[in-house]
Amino acid sequence: MRIATWNVNSVGARLPRLTAWLERVAPDVLCLQELKCDDDAFPVAALAELGYEVACHGTGRWNGVAVLSRVGLADITRGLVDEPTYSGALQPRAIGATCGGVRVWSVYVPNGRAPDHPHYAYKLRWLDALDATVRAEGGAARPFAVLGDFNIAPADDDVWDISLFAESTHVTEPERKALAALSDGGLREVVPRPLKYDRPYTYWDYRQLAFPKNRGMRIDLAYASPSVAETVTDAWVDREERKGKGASDHAPVVLDLSG
């Protein structure tokens, strides 16, 4: 089975590239983030033509997550256990579904904006709720995977120049502790290999030639239960998808599993 995750930065704007990518890479399950699309407007028909069922959770202009599957899509859950609000509102950032015997979650962790910004406190609360949800579902003890845009670089090597991140989110100790909590709960991070250069970055800013200069960050992550992690035969970042006109600023991460 092939499971992938991709922050598409608008499913509407990315639809031609999304359908081409699905035909080229043919994942069985794809987690999407940053749909920027109402559920009513989600391009269900175009994906059904390619054999995919869709579970989406979106409210328009910002955020939005989905799971696409061609190996079944059951027990859809929108949102986390005791999910926190921001400015009094819930945001569509997590959706779970059972696909081909694996419980899969697509997540879009809040950015945080700055360590002294209320969005950062929201980010840490949100990560607590994600951990609580994984534990409530017994994630470590069953075929289980959480994939998405975590907006956290797990280690200093996961950004192109750590010295530029002294006052930044994405690299702080509390954020990394939240990732460690997922590992402490029994999940394992599946680290992909890069197809070029030495680091498997997944995001490059649109500005200032960040992609050709490889000024990237590894913030799109995959966590899996031991029963899934043990079947991983390959994991890689599809940097080809970051090239050219109309690309997302994130590249897909692909996991190949035996059986």
Place this chain on the structure above:
DNA sequence: ATGCCTCTGGGGCAGAGA
């Protein structure tokens, strides 16, 4: 080094992204 920011909603710009 595959290219100097892009997306949406709602109007001629602003907010968000990380």
